[in-house]
Amino acid sequence: MLVIDIKKQLGDLLLDVKLSLPSSGISAIFGRSGAGKSSLANVISGLTSPEEGRITLNNRVLFDSESKVSMPPEKRNIGYVFQDARLFPHYKVEGNLLYGCGGKRTPHFNDVVKLLDIESLLTRYPHSLSGGEKQRVAIGRAILSEPALLIMDEPLASLDLPRKHEVMPYLERLAKEIKIPILYVSHSLDEILRLADNMVLLNQGSVSLSGDITSVWGSPLMRPWLNASEHSALLEGRISELHSDHPMTKVTLNHSQQGIWVKSPCDCVEKGKKIRLRIRANDVSLIKQQPQHSSIRNILPVVIEGLSEDKENDVVAVKLNLSGHVLWANITPWARDELQLDIGQSWFAQIKGVSVTQSDLCSK
Numbered sequence: 001m002l003v004i005d006i007k008k009q010l011g012d013l014l015l016d017v018k019l020s021l022p023s024s025g026i027s028a029i030f031g032r033s034g035a036g037k038s039s040l041a042n043v044i045s046g047l048t049s050p051e052e053g054r055i056t057l058n059n060r061v062l063f064d065s066e067s068k069v070s071m072p073p074e075k076r077n078i079g080y081v082f083q084d085a086r087l088f089p090h091y092k093v094e095g096n097l098l099y100g101c102g103g104k105r106t107p108h109f110n111d112v113v114k115l116l117d118i119e120s121l122l123t124r125y126p127h128s129l130s131g132g133e134k135q136r137v138a139i140g141r142a143i144l145s146e147p148a149l150l151i152m153d154e155p156l157a158s159l160d161l162p163r164k165h166e167v168m169p170y171l172e173r174l175a176k177e178i179k180i181p182i183l184y185v186s187h188s189l190d191e192i193l194r195l196a197d198n199m200v201l202l203n204q205g206s207v208s209l210s211g212d213i214t215s216v217w218g219s220p221l222m223r224p225w226l227n228a229s230e231h232s233a234l235l236e237g238r239i240s241e242l243h244s245d246h247p248m249t250k251v252t253l254n255h256s257q258q259g260i261w262v263k264s265p266c267d268c269v270e271k272g273k274k275i276r277l278r279i280r281a282n283d284v285s286l287i288k289q290q291p292q293h294s295s296i297r298n299i300l301p302v303v304i305e306g307l308s309e310d311k312e313n314d315v316v317a318v319k320l321n322l323s324g325h326v327l328w329a330n331i332t333p334w335a336r337d338e339l340q341l342d343i344g345q346s347w348f349a350q351i352k353g354v355s356v357t358q359s360d361l362c363s364k
Contacts, residue, residue: 002027002044002149002181006053006063010039015050015205023058025197026175026182028213030189036205037185041153044183045080046073057148079142079150079180083157085134087126093137094122100144109144115177116140116170132163136170143178150178153185171195189226193217193234193278201225214276218326220308220319228313231281233327235260239273248297248353251275256323261297262356281317283355284329286339286347297353302327304345309333316341320349 001023008015015036021027029037042048044055046062049070055063057078062071079100087096097118101109113119116136126134135155142150155171156164168191175182175195186192192199192213199216201209209216214234216222223231240259241250247264262277290299305326306319316336320327327349335341 001056001058002183003056004040004044004053006043006050006055008039008043008048008050010036010205013205015039015043017202017205017207019200019207019210021181021183021200022198023181024179026184026195027198027200028192028196029183029185029200029202030187030192031202033187035202037187037202038153040202041080041151041183041185044149045078045151046071046076060148077145077148079145079147081135081138081142081150081152081155083154085126085131085138087134087137087141089126091125092122093118093124093126093129096126096137097122097140097144100141101146106144106146108146112140112143115173130163130166131159132166135159135163135167139170139174143174143180147180149183150180151183151185154187155184156186156188156191168194189230193276214326218328220306220317223317228310228315228330229280229282231317231328231330232278233281233325235277235279235322235325235327237275237277239271239275242271251277253323253325256325258300258323258325260300260351260356261353263354277356279327279351279356281328281330283351284320284327285350286318286329286331286335286341287350288339288347290348294350296350298349298351300349300351302347302349304341304343304347306343307336307341320347322349 002021004017004019006017013036017040029040031037043050052065061069062076063069116139118136118140121129121133156167172194184195196213199213200207209219209221214236217234235253237251237253239249240252248261249264250259250261252259260277300322302320302322304318305321308317310317315330316333318329318331320329329349
């Protein structure tokens with residue numbers, strides 16, 4: 001586990017972070033520019049030091065102002081992937097990779113090369129690589145150092161959109177196959193939703209929210225950070241059924257028998273596969289009685305847990321309990337008043353199966 005309790009003055013910003021992160025999976029650090037995300041990554045890695053506090057990684061003290069411990073970066077066993085690849089220009093790709101593992105091929109060398117699909121690049125120099133290829137090599141070099149923690153600081157920020165699309169599948173594969181815990185710093189919610197298991201919201205140098213991504217994403221405190229069109233719920237489950245005649249997949253939610261039919265989201269449609277669904281609040285409507293005939297594939301029993309009005313967007317956010325999972329519906333104040341919605345009422349949520357298609361996420 002990574003445990004952080006530090007303070008560092010950054011100009012007018014005080015980085016004051018108290019945080020515990022699990023020693024597995026991908027933990028994303030999200031915040032606007034200037035929130036202190038990269039500064040926090042640099043403090044953890046040892047590139048900069050806080051004025052006071054303590055940092056431990058798997059019970060190993062990396063920094064402790066009280067006992068005057070400040071381990072240098074090269075002793076912390078932390079891999080770091082920067083926004084720019086920072087490859088050695090005079091080394092070929094193989095040489096850059098070997099630098100990460102002490103100059104000799106380790107038993108994991110071929111596995112990492114295969115994972116990142118860089119075997120054909122081994123004899124090339126960095127100047128001949130695309131931006132996406134350089135980042136894949138930089139990621140491979142960091143992994144081959146066999147770190148206790150891998151920090152990725154905006155690894156896609158310097159890439160154009162086609163290169164981002166090129167690298168993202170490898171990051172997703174990394175999340176599934178590499179057992180090293182990853183701290184992923186980003187201001188891109190799309191990247192975080194595709195990759196992260198846990199999420200930290202950093203605001204003006206302090207932690208506003210922290211926890212597993214579904215609970216953080218479903219928190220009302222997250223909504224001000226999103227446009228009304230982005231308001232959504234993250235639901236996790238397993239593929240439980242494949243329609244025999246149509247490209248539709250049923251996902252049974254975790255800790256529940258509730259199933260949701262969605263258009264088959266990707267290539268990983270096999271029973272038992274874990275999957276994450278993103279359901280936008282604008283795609284959820286409410287109806288009091290379950291209809292007998294409807295083109296909508298998902299009509300699910302819910303209980304209203306909260307009502308909050310966003311006057312700026314003229315929207316009422318309805319927080320719904322779906323078998324223990326948080327679901328959101330955006331409706332008009334007119335609909336709220338006419339239907340006389342109130343906390344504790346039972347309704348049915350209607351979700352089109354096709355409305356989830358673009359947001360379905362496969363995970364390990």
